[in-house]
Amino acid sequence: MGIDTPMKDRVFKSVGTRPTRPDGIDKVTGRARYGADFNMPGQLHGSILRSPHAHASIKSIDTTKAEKLKGVKAVVTSKDFKTKGITDPDLLDIIDNCMASKTAYYDGHAVAAVAAVDAKTARAALKLIKVVYKKLKHVTDVDEAMSPGAPLINKKCFTQGVEPAPTKASNIAVRSEFGHGNVSEGFQQADIVIKRTYKTGQSHQGYIEPHACVASISPDGSGEMWVCTQGHFVFRQQCAEILGLDAAKLRVTSSEIGGGFGGKTHLWLEPVALLLSRKANRPVKLVMSREDVFRASGPTSTTSIDVKMGVTKDGVITAAEAELRYASGPYAGAWASYGAMTSFACYDLKNVKTVGLDILVNRPKTTAYRAPSAPMAAFAVESMIDELADRIDMDAIDLRIKNAAKEGTRSSYGPVYGPIGIGATLDAAKKHPHMKAPLGPNQGRGMACGFWFNFGGQSCTDLNISPDGTATLTFGTIDVGGARASMSLVVAEELGIPYDKVKAVIADTGSLGHNEMTDGSRGTFASSMSAIRSCRLAIDDMRQRAATMWDIDLDDVTWENGHAHAGGSSGSNHAPLSIADIAARAHKTGGPIAGHAQIVADGAGVSFATHICDIEVDPDTGQTRVVRYTVIQDAGKAVHPTYVEGQFQGGAAQGIGWALNEEYIYGKDGRLENPGFLDYRIPVCSDLPMIDTQILEIPNPNHPYGIRGVGETSIVPPLAAIGNAVSNATHVRMTQVPMSAPRILSAIHANKDSD
């Protein structure tokens, strides 16, 4: 098999089985070390002072008293960040977000930090820092931020993506547009046209482990950092640039990670820890409290979305249009563009146009959250599809099937699809017993589809064969839920050795080349692609070794089932050599056996899902109960099906929380009123039923095993699936997420009043 031979009717031995994960024992015995579980000798404790105001200019910061407090070893403010020479606007935003320079843009924005001998002293020192603020008018609502009288958040914000460039500053940071055909003509061909506005609240990734790191910088300019992150190589690169260090001299080790979902793709406190360490000349540990996590790290956008769609009586969608307004916090982002790209991606549309607008507001900087921006767009579009079906008296699933994208469809965001799974997930949904199960009183059934691109990008891996024939794979993407198990399966498959003879190790940044983040569902896709290449290089090497051992031509050595076989006329009477046989002789045949691969993984293979759910609504209180939930999704090829199911279930549960309950609540003063798990309530065990899953495998032609990313798509349909279920249960169309009990109740009442 060649180095890049794509998958074709391959029969798998290891891939597709369900062994226990290799890092499991450490995680059930408390031995696994997460971000806050690590200490360095002589370490100090850091603490961060945060703005209590939603929007304020910082007139002065006096740190003298804090510096004089016994036990305080360093205090830093934005003045300590040397931004001269940094031109990348995204990096400048990251720095400003880590430590406010002139303006505090949101409740919780960091303004100063302290490192002291213990946490108590550090906290006491924060109280001695005197910050003089001048309060400014604030805006937290995305539509208000666009209105003419809204306070301007950044005077230098001129909308990007508009020709000619505007001369007046506004809160609209970026405009993006996608589509093809002619929507006005399309609407003319429609029998029914519906237009509606949908809104979604701001949700947080809600990982259970708060951000944490231990940083150490030496006077010689070398440094080390231990951190919970989704991408230690990217963190190293960015931190090195911010601190003016050589990337190679900053060694970053990723801890076990207690959930990320996109929220740990971004720097929040790591540069601050490094700066404190440099100033104090001691290691510094910095751990966020849960309140800090909510106030100052990675929520998703709150949105307001207009959708207009037209359909003929026999169910052809003739045109679709949307304007998607996404809050991006106080800095420009690309969040609305993801919404604009994904909104209609499930459908084959002749005429489609989407416009995305990223809006600045006084909320924390928006960060990726699992299929970032897609769930809100899907909520709007999939809600409307149900309504259209209702209006033409067609089954909602049949309308979707009729208009589903297929191989060869030009997607709403540009590219033409290869083999894709939307049709297959819809067919599976239609046939699923869940669809026919009877509903109880006050129950409604809803369904919705979802799409995510999946990312590829740079990965590299080392495969080393030990003298006893066992294999170590060193890879550079983190294990957030079974990656070591999946990578071990892939290596076992490729080398033809048992799973338990493989050890998968996550490299620190000093031990491997650059790897991109574990984001965009790329971890398994890209790292496995590189791992397979590493294995195939090692196999080539081992064939060569076998040829040497047998003294025959390389061309006469084939590789099958983990063994070198002698073929041709020269070597037919040699018994096959196992990897262990070859490894045992490595010292005589050229030294250690290894395969190093580096790739830019292209062709991640888009992913689609269809979800079905039953919701019961108490008509007197608006209280909801999730009665049944089914996830159907295309995985390309499920490497470890149990962990694929886990991704489906976890994404669905997060989507359910977002749909029914989770939301940032801001007071009139612009302060976040629910920065804790008590008031920002994520689903608990008793809120949910079992979540049924069905894995479809429509191979990704661009991956040697057909793998697609699976991590994200599962959060895309739930908002709409639940919205449709609640609407069917109450006979009132829900247009706002979360559908909390009071919101549902008032929708029911408003409907009764208008009857």
Next chain:
Amino acid sequence: MSVLVNSTINGDQYEFVCEPDETLLDALRDRVGMTGVKEGCGTGDCGACSITLDGALVCSCLVLGAEAEGRKIETVEGMSDGDKLHPLQTKFLEHAALQCGVCTPGFLIAAKALLEKNPDPSEEQVRYALAGNLCRCTGYDKIVRAVLAAAKQMRKA
């Protein structure tokens, strides 16, 4: 003024010093080195810090270190019997009841406390007993299955 505390942790006698206002969670993690006990919130809302104190399930972030004087503490570090995993630990692994695993120590302790009281819980009883433990990764499906499977195995033993 620090206080000196004597407790039995996972069957062993420990003596540690802590501040009077220091939580048992911090004391266990920072003074005793039991970092299997996790902090997810520090306010009693996530259950990641679950331990048993004289057999009762508590959030160690809501107990003071000083309150542990003379008492018996069980943490995840003490769950297995030498190299023999507790059935809950085994079933969690078999059912992939953990993804990131940071909630796992709390779930294991809470599930153990449940099964000691009720060896044959229904799915609903498991769900309510574990409602104080947050997991953001799994959607709870595989956790509930693992607990039910462990209960079944423990009843047979």
